Amino acid sequence: MRFEQVFQYFLAGLTEGAIFAIVAIGFNIIYNTTGIINFAQGEFLVLGGMIAVSLSAFLPLALAVALAVAATIVVGALVDLLFIRWLASPSVLRLVVITIGISILLREGMLHLWDEKVRALRPFTGSEISSVRILGARISPQALWALGISAVIVVALSLFFRLTLIGRAMRATAANRTAARLCGINTRWMVTLSFMLSAGIGALAGCAISPLTQTQYDMGASLAIKGFTVAILGGLGNSMAAVAAGLALGLVEVFSVSLLPLAYKDAVSLTVLLIILFFRPSGLFGRAEVQRLKEF
Amino acid sequence: MAGRRFLPLAAVALAVAALQLALSAAGAVYYLTQLTMSAYYSLVVLGLCLLMGYAGQISLGQAGFFAIGGYTSAVLTTVNLHGLSGTPAVQALARLGVLVERRDLYDHVLLSFAPWVGLAAALVLTALVALLIGLPVIRLSGHYLAMATLGFGLIVLRLILATPLLGQADGISGVPPLPLAALRVTGGLARRVENYYISWALVLIGLALAINLVHSRVGRALRSLHGGEEAAGAMGVDTARLKLATFVLSAVFAGVAGVFLTHYNGGIGPSEAASMKSVRYVAVVAVGGMDNLWGALAAGALLNFISLRGYLGSYDDAFFAGILIAVMLFFPEGLLKARLGGRRAGRAAGSG
Numbered sequence: 315m316r317f318e319q320v321f322q323y324f325l326a327g328l329t330e331g332a333i334f335a336i337v338a339i340g341f342n343i344i345y346n347t348t349g350i351i352n353f354a355q356g357e358f359l360v361l362g363g364m365i366a367v368s369l370s371a372f373l374p375l376a377l378a379v380a381l382a383v384a385a386t387i388v389v390g391a392l393v394d395l396l397f398i399r400w401l402a403s404p405s406v407l408r409l410v411v412i413t414i415g416i417s418i419l420l421r422e423g424m425l426h427l428w429d430e431k432v433r434a435l436r437p438f439t440g441s442e443i444s445s446v447r448i449l450g451a452r453i454s455p456q457a458l459w460a461l462g463i464s465a466v467i468v469v470a471l472s473l474f475f476r477l478t479l480i481g482r483a484m485r486a487t488a489a490n491r492t493a494a495r496l497c498g499i500n501t502r503w504m505v506t507l508s509f510m511l512s513a514g515i516g517a518l519a520g521c522a523i524s525p526l527t528q529t530q531y532d533m534g535a536s537l538a539i540k541g542f543t544v545a546i547l548g549g550l551g552n553s554m555a556a557v558a559a560g561l562a563l564g565l566v567e568v569f570s571v572s573l574l575p576l577a578y579k580d581a582v583s584l585t586v587l588l589i590i591l592f593f594r595p596s597g598l599f600g601r602a603e604v605q606r607l608k609e610f
Numbered sequence: 611m612a613g614r615r616f617l618p619l620a621a622v623a624l625a626v627a628a629l630q631l632a633l634s635a636a637g638a639v640y641y642l643t644q645l646t647m648s649a650y651y652s653l654v655v656l657g658l659c660l661l662m663g664y665a666g667q668i669s670l671g672q673a674g675f676f677a678i679g680g681y682t683s684a685v686l687t688t689v690n691l692h693g694l695s696g697t698p699a700v701q702a703l704a705r706l707g708v709l710v711e712r713r714d715l716y717d718h719v720l721l722s723f724a725p726w727v728g729l730a731a732a733l734v735l736t737a738l739v740a741l742l743i744g745l746p747v748i749r750l751s752g753h754y755l756a757m758a759t760l761g762f763g764l765i766v767l768r769l770i771l772a773t774p775l776l777g778q779a780d781g782i783s784g785v786p787p788l789p790l791a792a793l794r795v796t797g798g799l800a801r802r803v804e805n806y807y808i809s810w811a812l813v814l815i816g817l818a819l820a821i822n823l824v825h826s827r828v829g830r831a832l833r834s835l836h837g838g839e840e841a842a843g844a845m846g847v848d849t850a851r852l853k854l855a856t857f858v859l860s861a862v863f864a865g866v867a868g869v870f871l872t873h874y875n876g877g878i879g880p881s882e883a884a885s886m887k888s889v890r891y892v893a894v895v896a897v898g899g900m901d902n903l904w905g906a907l908a909a910g911a912l913l914n915f916i917s918l919r920g921y922l923g924s925y926d927d928a929f930f931a932g933i934l935i936a937v938m939l940f941f942p943e944g945l946l947k948a949r950l951g952g953r954r955a956g957r958a959a960g961s962g
Binding site for chain 1: 666668670746747750751752753754756757758760761762764765768769771772885886889892893896924925927928930931932934935938939942
């Protein structure tokens with residue numbers, strides 16, 4: 315392979331990996347405050363993309379994306395208020411099954427509200443065929459948007475959790491819910507907030523990748539499982555490690571295409587998931603002993 | 611004691627026969643087709659019920675095992691070796707008696723593996739894959755187990771969609787009937803009643819096996835495992851081995867169902883491996899009440915029948931997701947709580 319070719323694959327891998335990382339961070343935010351893996355995380359991306367595509371038909375793109383994110387945040391809040399909040403000490407199995415049910419309801423809801431057609435948001439800048447030249451490789455400006463938005467999300471979240479009062483309250487809830495409540499933190503709303511935050515960043519990421527990978531009502535499961543792979547790879551709950559893990563998985567997947575038929579691409583990342591689960595369930599960067607310590 | 615335990619089995623057998631007589635008398639035999647299919651799906655549900663309700667392990671990959679069974683049989687019984695019949699390998703196979711010749715619609719000669727070979731190979735392969743997957747997977751619990759089994763199911767689906775030998779998106783058709791002595795597992799209308807009984811006989815066998823297991827020493831050990839794994843381990847129960855054995859057994863149930871339904875339908879498609887199918891099996895077990903084989907059977911037969919008749923239209927998947935959520939929110943111990951056999955002190959269903 316020539317350098318330009320390798321670099322081309324590298325950029326594509328980074329873009330995919332950045333999105334996986336955002337999905338993984340969505341998992342982590344909810345996992346940290348509730349101990350739940352929200353199987354419907356992938357649907358938040360698809361929902362955001364779908365709403366934005368529909369709204370962009372008659373609204374400016376930026377406004378359509380903003381409204382799509384807002385609408386998905388509302389859905390995220392509803393998921394918690396309707397299905398999660400009022401359960402008294404539910405078992406993990408119960409929560410797993412409930413969020414799987416929610417993911418299917420959202421998927422089927424989208425199928426009936428829209429249809430099974432593949433849609434795409436128009437690129438944020440330029441057109442479908444424009445490209446930027448970097449070190450001999452060509453990359454769509456939209457890929458740069460996706461990378462940039464992912465980076466902004468990561469930095470913004472990091473600042474939010476460290477500097478703002480609400481962010482700190484969420485961290486306190488994650489660390490010890492009872493202690494947080496004793497300090498006067500409304501932990502129930504922190505959980506709702508974590509669902510809203512996950513839904514919001516999911517929707518934003520969904521809009522950013524829509525021009526690249528397109529949006530279809532049933533894409534959520536495959537996004538979710540890759541995001542989960544990344545979350546596990548980085549150690550559940552650890553978002554900074556998730557970024558590194560996301561980029562790694564994106565690269566593995568993209569380079570696998572150069573060795574195996576494209577159709578096996580998903581099977582490759584799923585196999586990575588199984589291998590990690592078998593050998594290092596606490597993640598590449600995590601250690602079993604410190605798993606209790608949750609940090610965003 | 612043992613007699614009384616199996617009394618309900620006889621009752622189910624009677625109900626099955628009565629239903630057939632009533633439907634035939636009413637001239638509504640077409641219902642038997644969906645009842646036959648739901649019997650096979652119920653077999654998957656029974657296996658999953660053992661795993662979820664008694665061993666306390668969730669599996670979101672049962673459709674994968676179903677597909678492995680069905681596809682193995684479908685490939686072996688439809689692959690045409692006629693063009694290779696001169697080669698020593700094929701001649702050796704022919705001498706072993708594992709090949710059969712038949713003619714298709716256009717009178718082409720097809721030389722494929724005999725259906726019993728397909729069945730045997732499917733069972734061995736399903737058990738083997740379950741063992742290989744189960745060895746590492748069963749050590750996991752909660753989210754990890756759910757995602758790992760979901761991932762396994764998705765891998766099976768992706769491989770089917772990507773492999774030309776497995777028919778990719780088209781699936782495999784033209785699967786011949788499966789002969790069982792004088793009986794034939796096939797969708798032919800002339801054999802509709804016969805197949806109805808074959809399918810439900812298979813379910814009853816599966817049920818008898820499951821009941822036996824639940825009431826045996828192994829069953830008690832399994833239940834102790836569900837109640838508290840550490841405690842069970844401390845009492846000398848080999849938790850890892852038991853869980854693995856149940857995992858393999860539930861996979862074999864799914865594999866058998868896959869083989870029979872594939873022969874009944876005359877083919878199999880990738881939708882059988884879809885993760886939604888796996889979720890659906892979990893939903894049915896949840897409705898039945900996790901550790902309630904009878905509930906699982908009743909829910910499996912009823913819900914699959916409703917779905918197969920097409921009463922739910924395009925809201926099929928949404929319906930199953932809806933009942934899954936509703937049951938888990940409001941009745942985590944299952945809708946059908948009537949327990950036949952044994953009282954159980956308040957244990958929470960579905961911890962794990």
